[in-house]
Amino acid sequence: MGSYGMLARRAIQTETPVMVQIQELIRGAKDAMSLAQGVVYWQPPKQALEKVKELVWDPSVSRYGADEGIPELREALIKKLHHENKLCKSSVMVTAGANQAFVNIVLTLCDAGDSVVMFAPYYFNAYMSFQMTGVTDILVGPGNPKTLHPDADWLERTLLETKPTPKLVTVVNPGNPSGTYIPEPLLMRISDLCRDAGCWLVVDNTYEYFMYDGLKHSCVEGNHIVNIFSFSKAYGMMGWRVGYIAYPSEVEGFEALLLKIQDNIPICASIISQRLALHSLEVGPEWVTEQVKGLIKNRTLVLEALSPLGEDAVKGGEGAIYLWAKLPDKYLDDFEVVRWLAWKHGVVVIPGSACGCQGHVRISFGGLLEGDCRLAAVRLRRGLEELVKDGMVH
Numbered sequence: 001m002g003s004y005g006m007l008a009r010r011a012i013q014t015e016t017p018v019m020v021q022i023q024e025l026i027r028g029a030k031d032a033m034s035l036a037q038g039v040v041y042w043q044p045p046k047q048a049l050e051k052v053k054e055l056v057w058d059p060s061v062s063r064y065g066a067d068e069g070i071p072e073l074r075e076a077l078i079k080k081l082h083h084e085n086k087l088c089k090s091s092v093m094v095t096a097g098a099n100q101a102f103v104n105i106v107l108t109l110c111d112a113g114d115s116v117v118m119f120a121p122y123y124f125n126a127y128m129s130f131q132m133t134g135v136t137d138i139l140v141g142p143g144n145p146k147t148l149h150p151d152a153d154w155l156e157r158t159l160l161e162t163k164p165t166p167k168l169v170t171v172v173n174p175g176n177p178s179g180t181y182i183p184e185p186l187l188m189r190i191s192d193l194c195r196d197a198g199c200w201l202v203v204d205n206t207y208e209y210f211m212y213d214g215l216k217h218s219c220v221e222g223n224h225i226v227n228i229f230s231f232s233k234a235y236g237m238m239g240w241r242v243g244y245i246a247y248p249s250e251v252e253g254f255e256a257l258l259l260k261i262q263d264n265i266p267i268c269a270s271i272i273s274q275r276l277a278l279h280s281l282e283v284g285p286e287w288v289t290e291q292v293k294g295l296i297k298n299r300t301l302v303l304e305a306l307s308p309l310g311e312d313a314v315k316g317g318e319g320a321i322y323l324w325a326k327l328p329d330k331y332l333d334d335f336e337v338v339r340w341l342a343w344k345h346g347v348v349v350i351p352g353s354a355c356g357c358q359g360h361v362r363i364s365f366g367g368l369l370e371g372d373c374r375l376a377a378v379r380l381r382r383g384l385e386e387l388v389k390d391g392m393v394h
C-alpha cells in the first residue's frame with residue numbers, strides 16, 4: 001500500500017544523515033577504526049553516576065517533569081551561564097540534547113520559506129533541521145580560505161542585499177566540522193551585523209570547553225541572540241540526551257512559543273538524565289577541562305597522520321574534536337575516498353560533502369583512547385600516503 005509519492009516532500013528533500021551512512025560503513029568494513037563520529041571516549045563523572053544509580057526507584061524520575069526542565073537544574077544552569085559564559089539576561093530551557101534544542105529554535109523563529117544563513121563547512125544536522133522544517137532557502141557563506149572563519153564581509157553584503165532579510169544566521173563555536181574557533185571580535189561583529197539587519201543569531205556552543213593552545217571560548221548576548229549548549233561531549237553524556245537553550249528573557253512571547261514546541265516533541269528531557277546533568281555540573285567544569293587535556297595528544301597524532309596531504313591542506317582544530325583536511329584536487333568525490341579508506345585501510349572519517357564542501361574530510365580525535373587513536377592514526381597515514389602516491393589502488 002502507498003507509494004513514495006505519499007511521503008512528505010520536506011522529508012524526502014532533506015539530506016540523508018551522514019552518520020547513519022557512516023555507521024553502516026563501519027559495520028560493513030571488518031575491524032575498521034572510527035575517527036568519524038563526533039564523540040568523546042569518557043563516561044560521565046563517577047560521583048554523578050553513583051548518585052543517579054540510587055534514583056531509579058524514586059517515583060519522580062518516572063513521571064513527566066516541567067517542560068522547561070527540572071527547577072534545580074535550571075537554577076544551576078542560570079548560575080553557570082552567569083559565571084562561566086557571562087550570560088546574565090538569558091532564560092533556560094533544558095532539551096533532549098543540542099540537536100533538539102536547534103530544532104526547537106528553528107520552529108520557534110523561522111517560517112517555511114524564510115531564508116537563513118550558515119557558513120561552509122557547516123554542521124550537517126543544522127542544515128537538515130532547516131530543510132525538514134521547510135526552511136529550504138539556505139544561504140551558505142564562505143569561510144576565510146586560510147582560517148575558515150566565517151566571512152563577515154560577505155555576511156554584511158548578504159544581509160543588506162537579500163530581500164526579504166534572512167531570518168536567522170547560525171554559527172558553531174568552536175566549529176563542527178572544522179574545529180575552528182571564532183575569535184571574540186569576529187563573533188561580536190557577526191552579532192552586530194545581525195542586530196542591525198534585524199535578524200537572529202544562533203550560536204551553538206556544544207564544544208565550549210574544548211579549547212586548546214590557551215584560547216578561551218566566549219559567548220555573546222543580546223535580544224537577537226540564542227545560545228545552545230550540550231552535556232553530550234563535555235560530560236560524556238551522549239546517550240543521556242541533555243542540552244539546553246539560553247534565550248533572551250526580555251523578548252516577549254519567546255518562552256510561550258518555545259513551550260509550544262517543547263510540549264509536542266519531548267514534553268520534557270528525560271528526568272533521570274537531567275538529574276545526572278545536575279550532579280555532573282556539581283562536579284564542575286574543572287573535571288571537563290581535565291578530560292579535554294587528554295585529547296591534546298590525540299590531536300597531535302591525527303595531525304601527523306594528515307601530513308601526507310601537505311601542510312596547507314589541514315585546517316581548524318583550535319577547538320572542538322575535529323580537524324578538517326582537503327584531499328588532493330582530483331578527489332572531489334570524498335565519499336569514494338572515505339569508503340576506500342574504510343575498506344582498504346580500516347579507518348573511517350566523514351566526507352566533507354556532507355558539510356557543503358566536497359573534496360574534504362572531517363577527522364574526529366575525541367572518540368578513542370590514546371593507544372587506539374595511535375593505531376587509527378597509523379592506518380590513516382598509510383592510507384593517505386598511498387592515496388597521494390598511487391591513488392585509490394584496490
Ligand SMILES: Cc1ncc(COP(=O)(O)O)c(C=O)c1O
Nearest residue numbers: 038097098099176206230232243
Ligand atoms: C555542533 C554540534 N551541535 C549539536 C550536536 C548534538 O549534540 P547533542 O548530543 O547534545 O544533541 C553536536 C554533536 O556532534 C554538535 O557537534
